[in-house]
Amino acid sequence: MGKVGMKQLAEMIGMSASTVSRAFRSPHLVHPKTRERILQVARETEYIYDAAAGDFSRKISTVIGVLVPTTKRSLFSESLLAIQDKTQEKNFSVIIGNTKYDSAVEAHLLKQFQGRRVAGMILTGFGLGHEKLVEDIIKSGIPCVVIWEKLDSDVISYVGFDNYKAAYSITKYLISLRHRRIGLIIGPYSKMGRTRKRLEGYRAALTDHGIAVDMSLVVEKDLDLLEGKQGMIRLLGLEQPPTAVFAASDTLAIGALAGAREMGCRVPDDVSLVGFDNIEFAAYCEPPLTTIRIPAYQMGQLAVRTLLEIIEKGTPETHQYCLETDLIIRDSCAEFKS
Amino acid sequence: MGKVGMKQLAEMIGMSASTVSRAFRSPHLVHPKTRERILQVARETEYIYDAAAGDFSRKISTVIGVLVPTTKRSLFSESLLAIQDKTQEKNFSVIIGNTKYDSAVEAHLLKQFQGRRVAGMILTGFGLGHEKLVEDIIKSGIPCVVIWEKLDSDVISYVGFDNYKAAYSITKYLISLRHRRIGLIIGPYSKMGRTRKRLEGYRAALTDHGIAVDMSLVVEKDLDLLEGKQGMIRLLGLEQPPTAVFAASDTLAIGALAGAREMGCRVPDDVSLVGFDNIEFAAYCEPPLTTIRIPAYQMGQLAVRTLLEIIEKGTPETHQYCLETDLIIRDSCAEFKS
DNA sequence: TTGTAGGCGTTATCAG
């Protein structure tokens, strides 16, 4: 059974390849009867449309590239899922790359995507410091939309949220509970713009409420459970431990919870704790975690819509959406007394 | 700066396109000096190799398709991560699809991958009942390797583990702790082969130890936290509740933990609990969960290696690897007394 | 070691 292509298909029916092609891509241009027959025979012969060749011929592909720091973070996966859902509807394919927060890998994958002539890209958490790189790609004719970060550039499209504001608000919540010594366990802000915004939000909330920022209460940790645990242990071991802790990701927070247990410290009785992200597990730990909800799915969805729009129009334009986050109050905080 | 292609590049240097092509793909066939110069100019002009065109021309692509039920399950992501790591080394791209356990979507994506002329596919948890589909694709000339399941077919390559055996062993562990009424909270085994194997392992362990299987202790639930919680509540509400529960995924188990708390039931004092998967959170819940470790990363890694090998050789061959799982004992089980 | 020519499967363009 030698692979059938359009040509073979056309021959079988006694028709030109062009007509067959049209039957698939512009059905309205071909006589219903003819089309019917074509589709019919296509089914019988199990003809498979060669998308690669089509893309190549049309000089615009139906593949979009998605860059994610790591699919292991469940919220990124959530965005990714949304991207795929939307994308499948339109019969686009998604090629994916994990950067692992490493900018060399980032650069490599970007090149790879360009080489594949993707129709567009969605860049996750591609924040501050990389504007130039993204701008160049856009200039080269490949539309990009950045998600997970509100950017300062006015030429790059994004669908993000305000990390600064969100961190500010949850810190403020802790302050409203009368806490004054508030610890922070946070990802590597020195190398990640997005994370840095959270740090800034935390600091601003403190100073705005007349609390001096004490950097000995800030621990910079990699983003995983163990590090969260260690961070908490360190904070709790301080001469004057904090009465509340803001872990700048739920993963860190859940690790912190374990750390508190290990130190014989009850949450929220002895120390209050908040997270950030509202991953699913946050509601199921003990105690359920107060945190910030991030509209991950929504971001992915909107990003695809935006990207596809730009691709279709064919004109470079920029759209920017800053979505809202919510404070989700559960049971991991108590009012500070003394 | 009109895009430079190979032709332009060649012209600039006063050389034919073929030589340029060779400089990239078969460096040894071109004079070092010439190659040097080509690479040099390529860099200067920021030439980007058109992988899409190359693939098309060569009639075999450097893209592999990966199908996953959902990237949200962290262990699938782990395999996915491994796949990408390995794949990047070889300069292959990964196109991805989430099936959401839906076989219509599965079929659609499979077609999409075929249409893109992928060089090969890695199918995750594409178990029992779909052998025919996979075999057809292999016959059509696209190598496939299935991961996450040990298959019975001897023509399909896989890198999996034995769900039956793993479930058997953890059930047996519970039995060794003198439990006799052992509940099971499990995913939709009626539609998922992989899950069904776990059910069978559980049943076999029971009967092999002279315990009658009581289907009222088996609850079939979708795979998420809430369902796990509900499952536990239901089991604990029984006239004669189980003294131990096997949740056939850690997600379910963590939900179950919350369910137990809600019923005022302590783990492991009042009821023992085990999970399956050993996701990262398992070690950080309260109490830390006894579970089965799945070599997710390793599976992804080995799958790529296997796939690439088959692709390179160009001859259809089948490799099958069944990896080991481990029982990870933590603090969620106690011996049954009375 | 390098150049020439033809081809990969589809689509766009231009006639008919």
Added chain:
DNA sequence: CTGATAACGCCTACAA
């Protein structure tokens, strides 16, 4: 509405 033809960017014989 349908057909013929060139073209997309690169690769692979084959020839030099």
